[in-house]
Amino acid sequence: MPLVLYDLAGADEEARFSPYCWRIKMALRHKGLAWREVPWRFTDKDAIVFSGSKTVPVLVDGTRSLSDSWTIARYLDEHYPEPSLLGGPLGEAHALFIRLWSESTLHPLILRLILPDLYARLHPKDLDYFRSSREARFGKPLEQIASEPSTSLPAFRAALAPVRSVVRSQPYLGGARPSFADYIVFGALQWARVMSPLELLEPGDAVHAWRDRLLGEHDGYAARAPICQPRLDPSAR
Amino acid sequence: MPLVLYDLAGADEEARFSPYCWRIKMALRHKGLAWREVPWRFTDKDAIVFSGSKTVPVLVDGTRSLSDSWTIARYLDEHYPEPSLLGGPLGEAHALFIRLWSESTLHPLILRLILPDLYARLHPKDLDYFRSSREARFGKPLEQIASEPSTSLPAFRAALAPVRSVVRSQPYLGGARPSFADYIVFGALQWARVMSPLELLEPGDAVHAWRDRLLGEHDGYAARAPICQPRLDPSAR
Known part of the structure; x- marks a missing residue:
């Protein structure tokens, strides 16, 4: 019986954009x-x-259901050990730092950069939920959360400094091969790639080359991800 | 034959302040x-x-001499495996991210905060070297590198966000026990603690509690570190 993954979709059902679900899809291919x-x-x-969860990813494996991407990654390493995603106790402890760095540093910057594009690509039934939940999280109207790319894109690229330093000295955050740490940061970039035409990375950047390697991993799996088109009704933006 | 460590000292020979040497002293105690x-x-x-190196730490182990804290940590794990510092290939790959994050994010912020205090605590023979090397690195006079704590201390504390998130959910960056990742970030804080009276961390901060735990590790080894007094001649500042 194959595994079942509940995966966040945009207006276009084929366009899957959750950074957390991308972690798990790459992890499943990894295994x-x-x-x-x-x-x-x-x-x-x-x-x-x-599943007891209100958000995806939710993974169903036989009679078990799991939620939360970190919990799922640990489950996969326990039940399908090779190749490892987290690398045992210390690898996992150190990956937690990379995860929390990505979520506290990259995610807010990306959300602010792609917000108008993202909102224009949500399914209509999700618009009210998205607006109210994000306005509650940031404490201001959606229109004030979005940032101007001319100033915030350089800040985002500067924030990638530690990723850039690592992938200048080894192919992946996981070393010679990708690990869950790679999929965490990559998932954030896939979120933007599926939901916005804004190019977050410069072509000459070592982070761009690293992302290209990940797009090519697992037989080019992530490179084939459908890109979401905006809804036709511009008034809904 | 015991190991020999060349360790950076201030005006006061007992005051040892290199963040890179602190990594290794904690690693040696760890082993x-x-x-x-x-x-x-x-x-x-x-x-x-x-040793072929112009900087410390330099570690001599019998007929071998090693330099560069990262190289030394890997050597220690290879030759004295337990308890592990880096946790194998993935643990090491992920720790490299934490190291490069610490060096690119924390180190410049700390240096700017403690610079006048640090300069006042260097051995007189090091003053010219320190000034010219740091002015070359930053591209401006030493007096312009220093930052105003009233604005840059909040920025430093904000930059610690990923450490704070991790140590709210587990005791150490390494999990239940410290790893070399802990010693990397701790070394940066020890650098400031030995050479400046400025308190970088707020008492209620989870990062403060984490540092306290590390000060108490290995029989309170780091807590006993001598603090450097400023040179008596204020004109030498």
Whole structure:
């Protein structure tokens, strides 16, 4: 019985943009596992109520259901050990730093950069939920959360400094081969790539070359990801 | 034959302040190894010419001499495996991210904050070398590198966000026990603690509590580190 993954979709059902779901899709390919996907939207809470979670990724493995990308990665390493995603206790402890760095540093910068594009690519039924949840999180109207790329894109690229330093000295954050640390940072970039035409990385940047390597990994799996088109009704923006 | 460590000293020979040497002293305690220390100043290049390095730490183990804290940590894990510092290939790859994050993010912020205090605590023979090398690195006079704590201390504390997030969910960056990742970030804080009266961390901060735990590790080894007093001649500042 293949695994089942509930995966966040945009207006276009084929366009899958959650940075957390991307971590898990890359992790499943890393393990050589097959899975079936169920497209899911932010407001489809009922569809995953069985898991106890209100957000995706939700992974179903036989009689088990798992949520939260970190929990799922640990589960995969425990039940499908090779090749390792986290590298044992110290590898996992150190990867937690990279995860929390990515979530505290990169995610807010990316969200601010792609927000108008992202909002224009959500399924209509998700618009109210997205607006109210993000306005509550940031404490201001959606229109004031978005940042101006001319100033915030250089800040985002500067924030990638530690990734840049690592991938100048080794191919991946995981060393010679990708690890879950790579998929964490890559997932954030895939989020932007699927939902915005804004190019976050400069062509000559070592981080750009590293992302290209990851797009090519697992038989070019992530490179084939459908890009989301904006909804036709511009008034809905 | 005990190990020998060349260790950077201030005006006061007992005051040892290099963040890179602190990594190694904590690593040696972590391994339960004994060592003899040779106090060293920036301008004592001849004393370590045998190692091929112009900077410390330099560690001598029998007929081998090693330099560069990262190389030394890997050597220690290879030759004295337990308890591990880096945790194998993935643990090491992920620790490299934490190292490069610390060096690119924390080190410049700390140097700017403690610079006048640090300069006032260097051995007189090191002053010219320190000034010219740091002015070359930053491209401006020493007096313009220093930052105003009222604005840059909050920025420094904000930059610690990923450390704070990790140590809220587990005792150390290495998990239940410290790893070399802890010693990397701790070394940067020890650098400031030995050479400046400025308190970088707020008492209620989870990072403060984490540093306290590390000060207490290995029988309170780092807590006993002598603090450097400023040189008596204020004109030399």
